[in-house]
Amino acid sequence: MSVSLRVLDDGAWVSVNDSRQVSVSELWRLDAPEFCSCTVPDFVVENFQSVGVDGRTITANVYGQCIQCGETGVPGWIPVGRLKNGEYVDLDRENVVLPAHDGHEN
Amino acid sequence: MPTDVERWKSEVYGNEIREHLFEFAEEGWDSIPEDERDAWFERFKWWGLYHQRSGQESYFMLRIGTPNGRLDPGQLRVVGEVAKEYATGPGTNPIFGDAYADITTRQAIQLHWIKLEDVPDLFEKLEANGLTAQQACGDSWRNIVGNPMAGNDAEEIIDAWPVIKELNETFKGDDDHSNLPRKWKVSVAGSADGSGQGDINDLALEPAYKEIDGERTVGFNVRVGGGLARNEPRHARDIDVWVAPEDAAAVSGGLSALFRDHGDRENRYNARIKFLVDEWGTEKVREVLQEDYVDFELETAGEDVRDQYTYNAGGDGRNDLVGIHKQKDGKNFVGLNVLVGRMGADDVLELADLAEKYGSGAARLTQRQNIIIPDVPDEELDEFLSEDLLDHYSPDPSPFMRGSVACTGTEFCSLSIVETKNRQVRFARWLKENVELPEGIDQFHIHLSGCTASCAQPQIADVSLRGMKTRKNGDPVEALDIGLGGGLGEEPQFARWVTQRVPVDEVPGAIKNLLASFEELREGDETFRDFIQRHDDDELADLVEPEETSYEDPMMHNTKRTWYPYAEEDSLDAGPAPTHADGTPITSDD
Numbered sequence: 144m145s146v147s148l149r150v151l152d153d154g155a156w157v158s159v160n161d162s163r164q165v166s167v168s169e170l171w172r173l174d175a176p177e178f179c180s181c182t183v184p185d186f187v188v189e190n191f192q193s194v195g196v197d198g199r200t201i202t203a204n205v206y207g208q209c210i211q212c213g214e215t216g217v218p219g220w221i222p223v224g225r226l227k228n229g230e231y232v233d234l235d236r237e238n239v240v241l242p243a244h245d246g247h248e249n
Numbered sequence: 250m251p252t253d254v255e256r257w258k259s260e261v262y263g264n265e266i267r268e269h270l271f272e273f274a275e276e277g278w279d280s281i282p283e284d285e286r287d288a289w290f291e292r293f294k295w296w297g298l299y300h301q302r303s304g305q306e307s308y309f310m311l312r313i314g315t316p317n318g319r320l321d322p323g324q325l326r327v328v329g330e331v332a333k334e335y336a337t338g339p340g341t342n343p344i345f346g347d348a349y350a351d352i353t354t355r356q357a358i359q360l361h362w363i364k365l366e367d368v369p370d371l372f373e374k375l376e377a378n379g380l381t382a383q384q385a386c387g388d389s390w391r392n393i394v395g396n397p398m399a400g401n402d403a404e405e406i407i408d409a410w411p412v413i414k415e416l417n418e419t420f421k422g423d424d425d426h427s428n429l430p431r432k433w434k435v436s437v438a439g440s441a442d443g444s445g446q447g448d449i450n451d452l453a454l455e456p457a458y459k460e461i462d463g464e465r466t467v468g469f470n471v472r473v474g475g476g477l478a479r480n481e482p483r484h485a486r487d488i489d490v491w492v493a494p495e496d497a498a499a500v501s502g503g504l505s506a507l508f509r510d511h512g513d514r515e516n517r518y519n520a521r522i523k524f525l526v527d528e529w530g531t532e533k534v535r536e537v538l539q540e541d542y543v544d545f546e547l548e549t550a551g552e553d554v555r556d557q558y559t560y561n562a563g564g565d566g567r568n569d570l571v572g573i574h575k576q577k578d579g580k581n582f583v584g585l586n587v588l589v590g591r592m593g594a595d596d597v598l599e600l601a602d603l604a605e606k607y608g609s610g611a612a613r614l615t616q617r618q619n620i621i622i623p624d625v626p627d628e629e630l631d632e633f634l635s636e637d638l639l640d641h642y643s644p645d646p647s648p649f650m651r652g653s654v655a656c657t658g659t660e661f662c663s664l665s666i667v668e669t670k671n672r673q674v675r676f677a678r679w680l681k682e683n684v685e686l687p688e689g690i691d692q693f694h695i696h697l698s699g700c701t702a703s704c705a706q707p708q709i710a711d712v713s714l715r716g717m718k719t720r721k722n723g724d725p726v727e728a729l730d731i732g733l734g735g736g737l738g739e740e741p742q743f744a745r746w747v748t749q750r751v752p753v754d755e756v757p758g759a760i761k762n763l764l765a766s767f768e769e770l771r772e773g774d775e776t777f778r779d780f781i782q783r784h785d786d787d788e789l790a791d792l793v794e795p796e797e798t799s800y801e802d803p804m805m806h807n808t809k810r811t812w813y814p815y816a817e818e819d820s821l822d823a824g825p826a827p828t829h830a831d832g833t834p835i836t837s838d839d
């Protein structure tokens with residue numbers, strides 16, 4: 144099962160199988176102890192740098208900012224959705240805590 | 250590895266996109282194979298079409314490039330007519346209505362809610378009237394900017410229009426320059442006021458004198474690598490080249506070819522020539538240009554007139570082109586304020602009538618999102634100024650109206666974080682009612698951009714506003730970063746971002762408090778920009794003081810999470826998109 148993943152319009156959104164799935168301007172709560180000193184960084188998504196897949200999880204490398212402390216940067220790979228029978232299923236990104244992981248390239 | 254965009258461009262790009270575009274238009278939105286949509290939308294940009302954001306699928310923004318912001322007699326009417334006929338969609342804007350045209354900070358025109366199926370008729374009408382959307386977006390020569398009154402501005406030292414015209418005719422549709430690593434923004438100006446805003450363009454030709462064969466000759470100094478986007482603002486840098494008007498196309502084409510061959514195609518974020526200039530330095534840029542891209546000896550830079558620049562500089566003299574100004578031929582050009590650059594289609598048509606009645610029918614667009622009616626004789630001036638339409642599009646507006654610039658924002662734009670144009674209108678109206686500027690200050694520029702792409706050029710304003718988010722009482726709300734003290738002029742400066750993430754409803758209060766501090770602490774008659782400059786960031790952060798006031802913001806919530814922020818039922822899936830040509834929703838069993 145091949146899936147087409149890309150970042151488009153200068154980092155505005157993530158496309159999965161030619162359909163816009165994740166957009167900048169969302170506010171995520173992260174489990175990202177290395178990113179800033181906040182217990183649960185409150186992270187505004189400003190720009191998608193790249194998108195990848197880890198097993199059946201779609202992950203994105205994003206630039207943004209923690210609105211509690213102001214730290215900016217790329218906190219690592221963040222899960223944004225899952226593949227289920229080849230179909231993309233959104234995570235409830237704005238209501239769960241998303242774990243950041245170090246790089247996996249693909 | 251080449252990026253997807255580079256791969257798509259290597260397959261089909263430039264002029265040839267048009268026939269595919271027309272085929273899809275013929276067969277309807279649905280005929281674009283799903284797995285080719287990303288590729289085609291990227292390519293359509295080259296023909297001025299930008300797919301609108303999520304929730305608005307099948308609708309496009311169309312950008313019409315008007316070189317130097319120049320609309321010949323009759324063309325303003327065409328803009329009004331196409332806006333009225335084609336730029337309507339399922340959403341109605343509470344301030345601007347159903348059909349409107351946007352004047353952009355690069356002297357172009359943007360229409361929204363365009364249906365793919367209408368593109369052939371729309372293009373035919375534009376092209377029959379000398380207008381085009383070709384290369385208005387995409388990786389190529391974009392709309393060339395400058396002083397829109399070129400040729401007839403009493404303050405100019407050289408007429409830049411023949412050069413702009415030649416560059417536009419040479420590089421629009423030229424296959425050798427149609428696929429660059431990234432956009433290529435050019436400014437050419439001949440006025441001594443700095444109204445070309447060359448400093449923030451990839452390539453700037455600025456008026457300069459040079460001794461050639463014993464004669465003082467007027468031509469242009471060349472600067473390269475300016476731009477504002479992505480937290481990486483740069484001023485265009487002096488590469489020590491002066492060029493005569495007749496060689497401007499050779500040097501400009503040489504530089505865009507240099508960019509074509511040496512720009513970064515592996516990483517779009519690093520692609521703009523500003524990064525190549527960072528990497529190479531100006532001496533190497535000049536050297537490579539000389540050795541590989543031009544076949545005559547380049548002159549060294551001439552004597553510029555930057556010390557006379559006033560445009561958007563925050564001091565005395567012409568900070569914009571609003572108001573009544575003398576032309577070379579003795580007639581007048583009348584700059585009218587268009588708040589945040591947006592005009593209802595009916596207003597455009599009415600203004601086209603007035604332009605014919607009092608002027609020549611021509612119009613001009615400025616980089617401060619305003620419109621100029623040129624060629625008004627002295628004896629017609631009073632009657633023109635007493636027209637009702639000019640109450641709204643005023644040649645003498647409140648400084649807060651006059652100084653407002655705003656980008657597209659969450660209404661249509663994928664990259665946006667906050668609502669922009671309507672918000673800036675609300676800000677300007679509130680400030681006009683509630684805030685006095687200190688004695689002698691009659692210019693105050695506030696630019697609002699919905700994200701770091703900086704389409705509203707926030708870094709070169711007195712007060713720079715940039716979209717962000719924050720929490721207020723625990724709830725996520727739209728917020729703005731506040732920057733201060735930016736401007737152009739002889740020594741351009743970018744704003745310093747002194748206060749971050751101010752909830753949008755506290756921003757007017759912050760500006761009010763800042764202006765009160767300015768009045769109190771001002772030394773003599775110093776300008777706002779000088780005042781900002783003599784304070785450090787911490788001092789300035791103290792002066793900003795965000796505060797709730799009588800200003801109320803109805804768009805505090807996440808306006809991006811709507812299909813259209815102003816719809817009654819605004820949730821992302823409540824909108825009709827994607828739709829057929831006639832606007833009815835395309836359903837899955839279609």
Ligand code: HEM
Binds near residue numbers: 359450476657705706
């Ligand atoms: C659908 C709406 C729009 C989209 C998606 C869009 C996209 C962008 C992007 C991605 C950039 C950053 C360029 C870069 O990274 O090099 C940018 C910059 C810019 N755009 Fe837009 N834009 C839109 C509307 C506008 C409007 C309305 C204007 C004029 C009012 C405009 C004029 C500019 C200018 C002046 C910049 C300045 C930054 C620079 O010079 O580097 N764009 N735009």
Ligand code: SF4
Binds near residue numbers: 657658700701704
């Ligand atoms: S500045 Fe950002 S939000 Fe505004 S139009 Fe440009 S890309 Fe869109």
Ligand SMILES: [Zn+2]
Binds near residue numbers: 184209211
């Ligand atoms: Zn933090």
